Amino acid sequence: MSFELETAVNPKGLRRVAIDPVSRVEGHGKVTLLLDENNQVHQARLHIVEFRGFEKFIEGRPYWEVPVMVQRLCGICPVSHHLAAAKAFDRVLGVTPITASAGAVRRLMHYGQMLQSHALHFFHLASPDLLFGFSSPVAQRNVVGVAQAHPEVAKKGILLRKFGQEIIRITSGKRVHGTGAVPGGVNKLVTAQERDFLKQDLTQMLEWALDAVDIAKQLHGQSEAVYRQFGSFRSNLMSLVRRDGAMDLYDGVLRVRDANGHVLFDGVDDQKYLDLIEEEVRSWSYMKFPHLRSLGRDQGWYRVGPLARVQNCDFIPSPLAEVERKEFVAWGRGELVHATLAYHWARMIEMLHAVEVIAQLLDDPALLSGEMMSHGERQRGGVGIIEAPRGTLIHDYEVGDDDLVTRCNLIVSTTHNNQAMNEAVRSVAKEYINGQEITEGLLNHIEVAIRAYDPCLSCATHALGQMPLDVTLLAADGSVLDRVQKSPGRGLTRHIDSPIGLEA
Numbered sequence: 252m253s254f255e256l257e258t259a260v261n262p263k264g265l266r267r268v269a270i271d272p273v274s275r276v277e278g279h280g281k282v283t284l285l286l287d288e289n290n291q292v293h294q295a296r297l298h299i300v301e302f303r304g305f306e307k308f309i310e311g312r313p314y315w316e317v318p319v320m321v322q323r324l325c326g327i328c329p330v331s332h333h334l335a336a337a338k339a340f341d342r343v344l345g346v347t348p349i350t351a352s353a354g355a356v357r358r359l360m361h362y363g364q365m366l367q368s369h370a371l372h373f374f375h376l377a378s379p380d381l382l383f384g385f386s387s388p389v390a391q392r393n394v395v396g397v398a399q400a401h402p403e404v405a406k407k408g409i410l411l412r413k414f415g416q417e418i419i420r421i422t423s424g425k426r427v428h429g430t431g432a433v434p435g436g437v438n439k440l441v442t443a444q445e446r447d448f449l450k451q452d453l454t455q456m457l458e459w460a461l462d463a464v465d466i467a468k469q470l471h472g473q474s475e476a477v478y479r480q481f482g483s484f485r486s487n488l489m490s491l492v493r494r495d496g497a498m499d500l501y502d503g504v505l506r507v508r509d510a511n512g513h514v515l516f517d518g519v520d521d522q523k524y525l526d527l528i529e530e531e532v533r534s535w536s537y538m539k540f541p542h543l544r545s546l547g548r549d550q551g552w553y554r555v556g557p558l559a560r561v562q563n564c565d566f567i568p569s570p571l572a573e574v575e576r577k578e579f580v581a582w583g584r585g586e587l588v589h590a591t592l593a594y595h596w597a598r599m600i601e602m603l604h605a606v607e608v609i610a611q612l613l614d615d616p617a618l619l620s621g622e623m624m625s626h627g628e629r630q631r632g633g634v635g636i637i638e639a640p641r642g643t644l645i646h647d648y649e650v651g652d653d654d655l656v657t658r659c660n661l662i663v664s665t666t667h668n669n670q671a672m673n674e675a676v677r678s679v680a681k682e683y684i685n686g687q688e689i690t691e692g693l694l695n696h697i698e699v700a701i702r703a704y705d706p707c708l709s710c711a712t713h714a715l716g717q718m719p720l721d722v723t724l725l726a727a728d729g730s731v732l733d734r735v736q737k738s739p740g741r742g743l744t745r746h747i748d749s750p751i752g753l754e755a
Contacts, residue, residue, distance in 0.1 A: 265293055270694050273297075273701055282697055284680055290687060295680040297673050297701065298536050309659040314340050314650045315434055317659075321646070322428045324663075325707050327371065329428050330364035330419055331639035334501070335646040340434035342522070342633025343650050344626070352621030353436035359612045360422035360431060361501050361637065362605045366456075367415025368640035369557075369602040372705045373463065374408020377595055380699045381470055386692030404466070407459045411602070414449075414456050418609065421445045436624035446613055453610050457571075460603040464575050467596040471582070481682075482591035482675040482700040485510035487543065487553035488563050489667065491638050494518070496565030498604065500638040506563050507543065507553065512587045515543075521636040524645055530662065538669050541662055552670035555642025556704065557597035562587055567600075569607035575600045591675050594703040632658075639664045641705050665706040675700040 266288075271281035285294040305324055309317055318336040322329035334357055341349055348354065379392040382401060390396070398405040416426040421441060423429025431437050471478045487510060491503035505519035505527060519527050529544045529551075543551035553559075562580065567573040579596060582588060588597075612618060632649035642664030649658040665672075679700045683693055 268689060268694070270697060273698055282676055282694075282701070284684065286684075286689075290689065291685050292677075292680045295673075295677045295697075296536075297669075297676050306659045306661055309648075310656050312656050313654050314343060314648065314656055315654075317648070317656060318432055318434065319428070319430055321661075328364065328368055328639050328641065328707055330360055330423065331637055331644050332646070333423070333429070334361055334432055335635040335637045335639075335644050336648075337432035337434060338502075338635030338637065339633045339646045339648050340635070340650075341625075342635070343630050343648065344435045345628035345630050346435045346625040347627070349436050349625050350622040351617040352440055353623055353625070355612055355615050355617040356422050356437045356440060357432055358501050359441070359609065359618065360419060360429075362608045362612070363415045363418025363422065365415075365500060365605040365640055366602055366609070367412045367419065368705075369598050369605070370408050370411035370415065370463075372640070373467075373595060373598060373602075374405065374411070376705070377702055378404065378408070380695070380702065381595065385696050385699050386690075389691060389695075392695070407462060411456060411459055411463070414452055415605075418449060421449065433624075435626065436622075438623065440620065440623065441618045443619055446618065449609075450613050453606070453613070456606050457603075457610070460599070460606045461571065464596075464599045464603055467599045468578070471593070471596055478592045479590050481696075482679045482703070483589050484591075484671075484674050484678055485587075485589050486671055486674070487515065487546075487551070488559035488587070489553045489555050490560040490563040490643055491521075491636060492564050493568075497568045498560060498564040498566070499568075500560075500601070500605075502637070505636070505643075508563055508587070510587065510589070512562075521645075522634045524634060524636065524647075524662075528662065536669075539662070539666050540669050541667055542670070553667065554671045555664055555667040556594065556640075557601050558588065558594045559642065560638060561597040561600055567604050569604050569611070571607055572600055572604035575603060591678075591700055591703045594705070598705070641665055641707055642667055663707065665704070668704050668706065672701055672704055672706065675703070 265285040268284040268286060269281055270283075273281060281298050283294075283296050283298060284292055286292060305321065309320060312320065318333050318340065321332040321336045324332050337357070341347060349357075374397070375394045378397050378401075379387075379394065382397060382404070383392055391400075394405065419429060420426045422437075422439075423431030424439065431439055487507055489505065489507045491499060492506045493499040493503045503521075505516065505521065505524065506514060507516040507519075507527070509515050516527060527543060528541050530539045530541045531548060532539055540548070540552070542548045543553065545551065561567075561576055562583075564576075567576045579588065579593075579600060582593075632647070634648075635646045637644050643662075644664055645660075645662040647658075647660040647662075648656055651657045676697055679697050683696045687693055
């Protein structure tokens with residue numbers, strides 16, 4: 252991480268502090284703070300500075316290509332996009348439900364993805380902050396430092412992730428960017444040999460997943476005041492739940508709770524998500540800001556992901572994880588847990604649940620034999636919603652009579668959490684930065700708050716409507732030849748007079 256201080260272009264003469272880039276997250280983002288002469292925070296924002304535009308260039312492609320294409324959104328959670336798209340095109344093909352065998356393979360693939368992603372985030376990306384302290388030396392605050400100081404912890408994290416990746420390889424054909432799920436079903440089943448290969452490590456994986464939950468609980472117990480207060484704020488929560496209220500990370504209906512824990516919406520069909528959610532854009536970020544239509548932009552934003560899912564469900568349908576869920580809920584002392592750092596604890600409970608579900612699925616005979624594809628009556632469009640590691644993931648498509656995609660809308664997990672991450676940045680900045688000398692360690696506190704959400708910034712960079720654009724043209728020696736900015740409602744603004752120009 253690096254940061255810079257400069258005079259902000261604003262009438263108050265505030266200084267601008269930029270954390271650019273935010274480190275140990277997937278994708279590219281930065282944080283800007285506006286400070287006065289006494290280092291009091293006047294503004295704090297998380298900016299997503301890359302633009303990829305998947306929603307547009309998917310248009311015009313044959314629908315059967317899309318479940319493979321959308322995986323390129325991310326190298327960490329490609330399975331989630333793969334399955335969400337496949338579920339959406341199941342609807343296009345009129346295939347609901349898919350066969351038992353296809354459902355078993357997809358679920359195994361998905362829970363393998365949950366396992367590997369949660370292990371990657373907790374052990375590789377978050378643990379350096381949690382184990383060494385937020386202001387620990389930057390040279391130590393990385394996965395190499397964890398491996399040197401806590402070799403057994405690092406080993407467990409690496410091998411837990413490897414196990415999840417092996418599940419993905421077996422069910423989808425490759426560890427990254429596989430092809431196992433197709434519209435209407437799957438293109439391969441699991442062999443008995445592959446099943447037995449996975450089952451031989453299950454006992455060890457279950458033990459290590461329990462250890463990971465214990466690590467998270469111990470951290471919360473050792474620094475309880477910090478873990479309760481750091482970046483804490485009240486919010487609505489949203490996730491899928493099974494129709495009986497159980498946690499289900501692959502399928503279900505949408506449920507929303509308010510900050511007090513009261514259910515605002517329940518049983519919302521995934522095909523009707525737009526009745527519940529509205530999106531907006533803001534000039535300073537390439538990430539959209541969703542909110543609940545009925546509550547509006549100021550009151551309707553919400554959080555998704557492990558913190559929401561563990562508290563939004565009525566129970567977790569696996570025994571060990573359900574015991575841990577009850578302990579987590581009890582930590583809230585009768586109220587919802589709104590602590591940002593509690594995402595880590597909830598994430599490890601989900602990882603434990605994933606291992607338990609994997610064990611159940613490996614005993615399912617449908618995994619080894621049965622029909623792989625279903626057929627139905629062709630529809631114009633469809634929505635696929637899944638609980639990705641980072642939260643609720645929505646894929647929405649329309650397809651023409653020529654089988655080409657005519658419309659695509661994606662609301663990814665990190666997008667749902669956009670407003671919440673900005674709230675966390677503001678909360679931590681005002682708590683730790685106000686009036687203090689700016690140091691790397693203090694600024695890392697802000698990154699810690701962002702990392703708790705395990706954001707996938709590459710996944711989230713999709714534009715809706717007119718978005719800002721900043722183009723700088725550099726000469727070979729690094730000097731600026733031209734700079735043009737485009738902002739909604741203002742058109743193009745040229746900052747340097749140059750014979751090399753861009754026309755509006």
